[in-house]
Amino acid sequence: MKERKKSWKDYAKVVMTKLPVFIFCVIFISGYSHFFGQENSIVGVILLMGLLMLMKADFGYSSAVSGGLIAITFIGIGGLALLAGAGLWWGLLCHIIAMVWMLALVRYDVSHSLYLPFFMGYVMFVGYPVSGHSAELRMLSLIIIGTAIGLVHFVLNRSQGSRHPFREMWAPFSLKEGQARWATTLGVTLVLTLFLGEAMGFPKTMWMALSVVSLLTPLEDEVHKRQWLRVPATLLGCLLFFTLFGYLIPESYQSTVVLMAGFMSMFINSYFIKTIYNSFSALVTATLIMPTESAIWLRILGNIIGSIIAVAATYLFARIWKKQDGGDEYSLDA
Incomplete structure (x- = not known):
């Protein structure tokens, strides 16, 4: 049967469905920045991402356990990120603890996506360090909103059964399993990336680390495609930002363009296009604290x-796993 061609009404319906979510996002971020400080706004973005992704998430545990773990994890990674700024080697220890905890948390996630708000959150918390009263406000927000997200998760998933008891979060694992191999690859690589960037004194280690998180996805079919697309999409995103905000759009209209771009991003499914948008969005924030050319x-x-x-x-790591298997291929679902 031939598929019916979509009319303008169909597209309008999709837009109207997304609009309330977008309005909620704008209100949430604006309210967060008002109460917890503009310098902590990136934490608000991560908490919003966590709320939207984790409301109906299945970690494999009971909803009470999962809800508690969500709150503990947000608070924990926030605290570890602050402690990581105390020094290079102290930071390395904090990175290792954070990675081990987060990867243990999502070991039974069958969607292979629940790690994202936590991993991106930790990297961004490290990448946007604060101190003094701002640090206190950051931790307060993680306690209040992180706990609220856990409660929402509990309420919406009360009827959900438990596939694993809590004690199995720390059960021994086998490096013959695809999930364990992915976790090892991502955890080791991300810790070393953060350590290397900090040792080099690279001003935006966060951007190096976020690339690693994006490219070392547990979705095997996506890995090689993303590795080819990441850099070209980043270049296009930087060029788009430089052209629009450097030459075409007056400063008085730039905030409107950013808002419109944020709404349009809700309709993006392509990794290539999304990476272009992410580069554009990251530069909008970065140019508030550094020259445009340096940020690009x-x-x-x-x-x-x-x-x-x-x-x-x-x-x-593919060579390591292949050698361990005696030359056999491995799968994430092994």
Whole structure:
């Protein structure tokens, strides 16, 4: 049967469905920044992402356990990110603790996506350090909103059964399993990336680390495609930002363009297009605290370095797993 061609009414319906969510997002971020400080706004973005992704999530445990773990994890990674700023080696220890905890949390996630708000959150919390009263407000927000997200998760999933008791979160695992291999690859690579960036004194280690998180996805079919697309999409995103905000759009209209771009991003499914948007959005924030040219070059360089690290890790660990299996291929679902 031939598929009916979509009319303008169909597209309008999709837009109207997304609009309330977008309005909620704008209100949430604006309210968060008002109460917890503009310098902590990125934490508000992560908490919003966590709310939207984790409301109906299945971690494999009972809803009470999962809800508690969500709150504990947001609070924990916020605290570890603050402690990581105390020094290079102290930071390395904090990174290792955070990775081990987060990967243990999502070990029974069958959707292979629940790690994202926590991993992106930790990287961004480290990438946007605060101190003094701002740090107190950050932790307060993680306690209040992180707990609220856990409660929402509990309420919406009360009827959900438990596939695993809580004690199995720390049960021994086998490196013959695809999930354990992915977790090892991502955890080791991300810790080393954060450590390397901080040791080099790279101003935006966060952008290197986010590239690693994006490219070392547990979705095997996506890995190689993303590795080819990441850098070209980053270059286009930087070029788009430089052209629009450098030449075409007056400063008085730029905030409107950012708002419109944010709404349009809700309809993006392509990794290539989404990466272009992410580069554009990241530069909007970065240029508030550094010159435009510096932000663009750091964005490009950070993504190139992060991509090289991720590709190298992919092939290095693939060789390790292949050798362990005696030459056999492995699967995430093994």
